[in-house]
Amino acid sequence: MPKPRPTKPARKPANRYHHGDLPHAMLQEAVRTIQKDGVDALTLRCVGERLGVSRTALYRHFADKQALLAAVAAEGFRTLRISLLAAWETGGRGRAGFDAMGVAYVQFAVAHPSHYRVMFGGAVRPGNRHQDPNDPGPSAFQVLVDAIVEQQRAGLIRDDAALQLARFIWAVVHGIAMLALDGILSAAEAGTLAKFANERMRTGLAP
Amino acid sequence: MPKPRPTKPARKPANRYHHGDLPHAMLQEAVRTIQKDGVDALTLRCVGERLGVSRTALYRHFADKQALLAAVAAEGFRTLRISLLAAWETGGRGRAGFDAMGVAYVQFAVAHPSHYRVMFGGAVRPGNRHQDPNDPGPSAFQVLVDAIVEQQRAGLIRDDAALQLARFIWAVVHGIAMLALDGILSAAEAGTLAKFANERMRTGLAP
DNA sequence: ACCTGAACACCGTTCAAGT
DNA sequence: ACCTGAACACCGTTCAAGT
Numbered sequence: 001m002p003k004p005r006p007t008k009p010a011r012k013p014a015n016r017y018h019h020g021d022l023p024h025a026m027l028q029e030a031v032r033t034i035q036k037d038g039v040d041a042l043t044l045r046c047v048g049e050r051l052g053v054s055r056t057a058l059y060r061h062f063a064d065k066q067a068l069l070a071a072v073a074a075e076g077f078r079t080l081r082i083s084l085l086a087a088w089e090t091g092g093r094g095r096a097g098f099d100a101m102g103v104a105y106v107q108f109a110v111a112h113p114s115h116y117r118v119m120f121g122g123a124v125r126p127g128n129r130h131q132d133p134n135d136p137g138p139s140a141f142q143v144l145v146d147a148i149v150e151q152q153r154a155g156l157i158r159d160d161a162a163l164q165l166a167r168f169i170w171a172v173v174h175g176i177a178m179l180a181l182d183g184i185l186s187a188a189e190a191g192t193l194a195k196f197a198n199e200r201m202r203t204g205l206a207p
Numbered sequence: 208m209p210k211p212r213p214t215k216p217a218r219k220p221a222n223r224y225h226h227g228d229l230p231h232a233m234l235q236e237a238v239r240t241i242q243k244d245g246v247d248a249l250t251l252r253c254v255g256e257r258l259g260v261s262r263t264a265l266y267r268h269f270a271d272k273q274a275l276l277a278a279v280a281a282e283g284f285r286t287l288r289i290s291l292l293a294a295w296e297t298g299g300r301g302r303a304g305f306d307a308m309g310v311a312y313v314q315f316a317v318a319h320p321s322h323y324r325v326m327f328g329g330a331v332r333p334g335n336r337h338q339d340p341n342d343p344g345p346s347a348f349q350v351l352v353d354a355i356v357e358q359q360r361a362g363l364i365r366d367d368a369a370l371q372l373a374r375f376i377w378a379v380v381h382g383i384a385m386l387a388l389d390g391i392l393s394a395a396e397a398g399t400l401a402k403f404a405n406e407r408m409r410t411g412l413a414p
Numbered sequence: 415a416c417c418t419g420a421a422c423a424c425c426g427t428t429c430a431a432g433t
Numbered sequence: 434a435c436c437t438g439a440a441c442a443c444c445g446t447t448c449a450a451g452t
Contacts, residue, residue, distance in 0.1 A: 117328070117329055121324070122320075164400065167400050168404050171382025171383045171386060172378050174378075174382040174385060176378045178381060181329065196371050196375060200375060200408075200411040203411045204410045205411070
C-alpha cells in the first residue's frame with residue numbers, strides 16, 4: 001500500500017539549519033532539563049528534539065555527552081561565582097558580606113540541586129582543567145580567596161595561608177549544602193547550621 | 208539447516224539455580240564493579256553474567272537498579288561506621304581518637320571514591336529512610352554524635368547541642384573528602400587540610 | 415519459590431550521505 | 434561547514450513460561 005505523498009514536502013522551519021548559536025542553545029536546554037527533571041532525564045535525543053534538530057547534531061559542537069555535562073558544570077560555576085560576588089559586595093565586603101557569601105553558596109545548591117550535583121558529581125573528569133586560567137571552577141573559588149585576603153588585611157581573620165583557609169571554609173559550606181541536598185537537613189535546618197558554622201568559624205579563625 | 212543437537216544438554220553448574228545467598232552475592236558483585244570501574248560500568252546484565260545467572264534474576268530480590276544502588280550505599284555506610292568506630296576506640300576515645308576519626312573518614316572516601324559517590328550522589332531517594340532505626344546511614348552519624356557527647360563530658364568540647372556540632376564537623380570532613388574526590392586536592396593535600404581543620408576546630412569548638 | 419528467554423522501548427555513538 | 438538518517442551495540446524492565 002503506497003503511503004500518501006504529503007501535499008507539501010513537510011519542510012522544516014524556514015531557517016537554514018537552526019538559529020544562530022546552536023551550541024549555546026543546547027547548553028541552555030541541557031541546564032533546563034537537568035534543573036527540571038534531574039540529570040538522568042537528560043538525553044541527547046531529547047535535546048535535539050526540543051531544539052528541532054537531529055539527535056546527532058550535538059556531535060558537531062561537543063565531543064560527546066560528557067563534554068556537554070562538563071559545559072553544564074562550567075555554566076554552574078559561572079553562575080555561582082556571580083552569586084557569591086554579589087553577596088560579598090552588597091554585604092559591604094566585610095564580616096556581614098562574608099556571612100552572606102556562605103548563605104548565598106548554600107542557597108545556590110538548594111535552589112539548583114541537580115545542577116549542583118553535576119558540578120561536583122565527578123561527571124567532569126579532571127583532565128586539563130587546572131591549566132585553563134578562565135576555568136569558571138577555580139574562578140569561583142578565587143572569589144572566596146580574595147574575600148579572605150581582604151578580611152585578613154582588615155584584621156578580621158588570622159594570618160594563615162589564605163588558600164588553606166579558603167579550602168577549609170569551602171569544605172564547610174559544601175558539606176552543609178550536601179547534607180541539605182541529601183534530604184538529611186531541610187532547607188531551614190541548613191540555614192540554621194550555616195549560621196552556627198559561621199559563629200564557630202569566627203572564633204576558630206580569629207586572629 | 209538443522210542445527211546439531213548437542214551431545215549433552217549443555218546443563219548449567221550442578222546447583223539448582225545458584226548457591227546460597229544470591230541477593231548478597233549480587234550486592235558484593237555490584238560493590239566490586241563500582242569500586243573497580245565506577246558506577247557507570249554497573250549493569251544488571253554484567254552482574255547476572257558474572258554470577259552465572261540470568262540478567263533478570265535480580266528482580267526477584269531487588270525492586271530495580273535503584274534498589275540495588277541503595278543497598279550498595281547502605282553497605283558503604285556500614286563499612287564507614289566500623290572504620291570510624293575503630294579509629295575512635297584505638298585512638299583512646301579522647302582528643303587523639305577524635306582526630307583519628309576525621310582522618311579515617313577522609314581516607315575511606317579516598318580509598319573508595321566511586322562507592323562514596325554512590326552513598327552521597329542522590330542515587331538513594333530519601334523515601335522512608337528516616338523511619339528505620341537500623342538504617343546504617345544515621346547509624347554511622349551516631350558514632351560521631353556519641354564521640355562528641357563523650358568529649359563534652361570530658362570538658363574537651365563546648366556545651367552546644369551535640370547534633371548541631373556533629374553536623375558541623377561532618378560537613379567539614381565531607382567537604383574535604385569531596386575536594387579530594389574531585390581532584391582539586393591530592394590525597395596528601397587532603398591530609399594536610401584535615402589536620403589544619405582539626406586545629407582550627409579545636410579552637411572554634413573549645414569550651 | 416526461583417529463574418529463564420524473548421520482547422519492548424529506550425539509550426549514546428558512528429558514519430556515509432546530503433545541502 | 435553543518436546537519437541528517439540509518440545502523441550498531443548496548444541498556445533497564447516486563448512478562449509469559451519453565452522447573
